[in-house]
Amino acid sequence: MLTCPLCGTTDTGHFHRDARRDYRRCQHCALVFVPPHQRLGPAQERDVYDQHENAPDDPGYRRFLSRLFDPLSQRLPPGARGLDFGAGPGPTLSVMFEEAGHPMxxxxxxxxxDTSVLQREYDFITATEVAEHLFEPGRELSMLGDRLASGGWLGLMTKRVTSHDAFTRWHYILDPTHVVFFSExxxxxxxxxxxxxVEFPAPDVALLQKR
Known part of the structure; x- marks a missing residue:
């Protein structure tokens, strides 16, 4: 029995199989995940990420990120300090928040x-199109939660599982670097x-606030 990479339970079962991979679903936290032996290695992952063409001067990419930027920025006090986790080869969300007066x-x-930035405390942390790539989401998201100040926000953008039928036809699972899939x-x-x-201001956005 495979262990859920989010909650650690072994109560997981078959969810779907396609020509490339298997997908398991946790009966405890409802995470859908790819078994570890079917993930890409680091070099293969990097090859995929190197093909991304995202940049701060791309208005289309900024519009995409605004689905998280807009609702989160409305909830932040002036000068709130942030961390963009999984910023990718062309950091852009951090630029948008800095333009709005938030040190990033x-x-x-x-x-x-630079792992030193993971030792500091922040008023908010963002991870856009990152959660689906995490091999150990339980450990990594817990770490991000620990880095938040009291009342701080964790903003996650990732497309959500809605049903088994939709999952079988979902383009999102075709990306070989996508290995975990969250539902509401x-x-x-x-x-x-x-x-x-937790709040859900958009179909692919979850905002979590530390108590």
Whole structure:
């Protein structure tokens, strides 16, 4: 029996199989995940990420990120300090928040691997199109929660599982670097586990606030 990478239970079962991979679903937190032996290695992952063409001067990319930026920025006090976790090869969300008056740090294991920024405390942390790539989401999201000040916000952007039928036809699972898939129920479980409150301002955005 495979262990859920989010909650650690072994209560997982078959959810779907396609020509490339298997997908398991946790009966406890509802996370859908790819078994560890079917993930890409670091070099293969990096090859995929290097193909991304995102940049701060791309208005389309900024519009995409605004789905998280707009609702989160409305909830922040002036000068709130933030961390963009998993910023990628062309950090842009951090630029948008800095333009709005929020000092930002960035971290990415491939492109900005300075782990010292993960030792500081922040008023908010963002992770856009990151959660679906995490091999150990339980450990990594718990770490981010620990880095938040009291009342701080964790803003996550990732497309959500809605049903088994939709999952079988979902383009999101075609990306070989996508290995974990959250549903609304998963985020509700996560909020309880991290002692946070959760809101869903958009179909692919979850905002969690530390109590």
């Amino acid at each position: 740090a960035i971290y990415d294991p491939f492109y900005s691997p 129920a998963t985020f509700i479980w996560l909020a309880g586990y991290l002692d946070m409150q």
